[in-house]
Amino acid sequence: MYRRLLLALIFAGSLSGPPALAEDKTLTVFAAASMKNALDDIDAAFTARTGVKVSASYAASSTLAKQIEQGAPADIFVSADTDWMDYATAKKTIDEPTRVNLLGNSIVLIAPKDTKIDNVTIAPGFDLAKLAGDGKIATGDVKAVPVGKYAKAALEKLGAWQAAEPKFAMADSVRAALTLVARGEAVLGIVYATDAKVEPGVKVVGTFPADSHPPIIYPVAATTTAKPEAKSYLDYLHSQAAKAVLEKYGFTYLVKPTS
Structure with a gap:
């Protein structure tokens, strides 16, 4: 009886182990320092909805663009101006079709x-x-x-x-x-x-x-090395829920929500 119980526990463990690992997904977002408060709220809501964790790194857009160029494992880049997104695009570190001018500021x-x-x-x-x-x-x-x-x-x-x-x-x-x-x-x-x-x-x-001054525009895009889950994150940034959070913090939302 003891041996049967032990084998049953081992078998159950072998079934439950891999799916748990598969569910432990994390996206890494590199975002302009000014995005911190709003994006922290958005990331928490995204994780609650999808189960995908978000690790955010905030700094000047110039710093982040150069870190991505040097191989930093970012999935998403949010810049506080178009120049540094253009820089990343020129360095071929950005998946250009995913690029969208998401926000404005003053x-x-x-x-x-x-x-x-x-x-x-x-x-x-x-x-x-x-x-x-x-x-x-x-x-x-x-x-x-x-x-x-x-x-x-x-x-x-x-x-x-x-x-x-x-x-x-x-x-x-x-x-x-x-x-x-x-x-x-x-x-x-x-x-x-x-x-x-x-x-x-x-x-x-x-x-x-x-x-x-030139228009203050925040473009967002997935990187060329982004995980598949990056698409769902970008989709969430286009949602009415994300729009509400961003506008609460004072950003101007430049796109039409898709959901």
Whole structure:
């Protein structure tokens, strides 16, 4: 009797083992730092619906595109600008037919929440350098990080870049710039509106005109090495449920939901 029971348990184990392993699927998503809060919510909902786990890595789009180029095992790439998605496409690390311009955003001028600076009119000729005084202005690296590139483009068009440039503290991502302002290590910062929305330590003191910089567009695509489950993840990003989450965090949803 004991031997029969033992054999039965071994047989049952052999049946249950492989399916359990097969179900343990994980997608790796490389996404722009500004996506963190919204995408964490979306990933949790996607996993609850499909059983597919999501491991997300957040950083500047420039950093992520280069990591993918160097062989990092990403299944999905979400960039905060079209330039770095174009870069990945040129390096043939992106499955181009899956690419979609998913989201829009805006850039804002922020300050620590207890600052006296308020209601800044951002228009041609505004004096950002004077506004910062002896303090620093934080944003992403203007040579590589999308938010920094948008910020520089806007300030150049408004005639404020040359005087303000020496006051800039360049951060390696938009979230790093946001933190500098929240801690009071910078008196001003230029970040996405969605970042300011999730950080209680800062306040928005001005909004950059949409026509002062190139359109802020977030493209998303599967990589050329993506697992088959990447398709269901991209489909979920096109759903009404994902749209609701992204709009709650302040993103502009650029596609028509498919479900």
